[in-house]
Amino acid sequence: MKHKIYCEVCMVSFIYKEEVEEGKVVICTICGAELQIEAVGPEIKAVRKPQEAETEIRNRVENYARLRDYTFNEDKELVIEGLIGKNEMYGDFYCPCRFDNIPENVCPCLETRMNDVRKNGRCF
Amino acid sequence: MVKLYALSTCPHCKKAKQFLDDKKVDYQVVDVDLAKGREQKEALEEVERLTGRKSFPVIVINEIVVQGYKPEEIEGALDSET
Numbered sequence: 612m613k614h615k616i617y618c619e620v621c622m623v624s625f626i627y628k629e630e631v632e633e634g635k636v637v638i639c640t641i642c643g644a645e646l647q648i649e650a651v652g653p654e655i656k657a658v659r660k661p662q663e664a665e666t667e668i669r670n671r672v673e674n675y676a677r678l679r680d681y682t683f684n685e686d687k688e689l690v691i692e693g694l695i696g697k698n699e700m701y702g703d704f705y706c707p708c709r710f711d712n713i714p715e716n717v718c719p720c721l722e723t724r725m726n727d728v729r730k731n732g733r734c735f
Numbered sequence: 736m737v738k739l740y741a742l743s744t745c746p747h748c749k750k751a752k753q754f755l756d757d758k759k760v761d762y763q764v765v766d767v768d769l770a771k772g773r774e775q776k777e778a779l780e781e782v783e784r785l786t787g788r789k790s791f792p793v794i795v796i797n798e799i800v801v802q803g804y805k806p807e808e809i810e811g812a813l814d815s816e817t
Contacts, residue, residue: 686746686747689746689747689749689750690746692746693744693745693746696744697744700744706790707742707744707745707746708742708744708745708746708747708748708790708791708792709742709789709790709791710742710767710768710779710789710790710791711789
C-alpha cells in the first residue's frame, strides 16, 4: 500500500511504500530528512525526528547524498560546521553560504534539490 | 582594487580570505551578514547586481567578478590585474 507523507523540511509530499505506524522513523525521499510519524489516518502526520542538531544534519546530508548518488568533497566538515552555526544562530539548517535564511535555503536547499549539483558539479 | 563580499558563517568565504592573505593581496572585505543598516543594504544590492543572487563569496577584482571560491579564476583575475 502506498502512503503520501508531507515533509515539513522540504515542504513537499513523498510516496512511502512501506507500512506506517505511529512513532516509526521514515526518511524523506526528496531531501533525506528523518521524520517521525505522529499520526496515521487519511492524512499521515510526520514531524522532524527529535534528535541532537549535529546528528540530525549529518544524517540528513548522508541520506540525501545516498538518495542522489552524490559523494562528499573535502569541504564536507566545514559546511556541516557552518550549518550547525546557522542552526544555533537562526534556528534552522540554512545554507551557510547564502544570505537569506528562508525555507528554500534550508539544506539541502531548493536549488540543490532541483539538480543544481549536476550543472555545477557541487552544491553551490 | 580587490573587494571580497563574504558571510561570517560561510566556510568557502574563510577559504577565500585565506587564499588572498596567502597571496599577500591588499583587499577590502565586507561580512555582509554582520554589516548593519545602509552598509548591508548597499553591499547586498551590489552583490545582487553583479551576480543576480545573494550567495557568497563574491570577489571583485577590478571589472572581474568571481562567484564562489574558485582559486584558478581568482588567480587568473589577479594576474590580469598586474
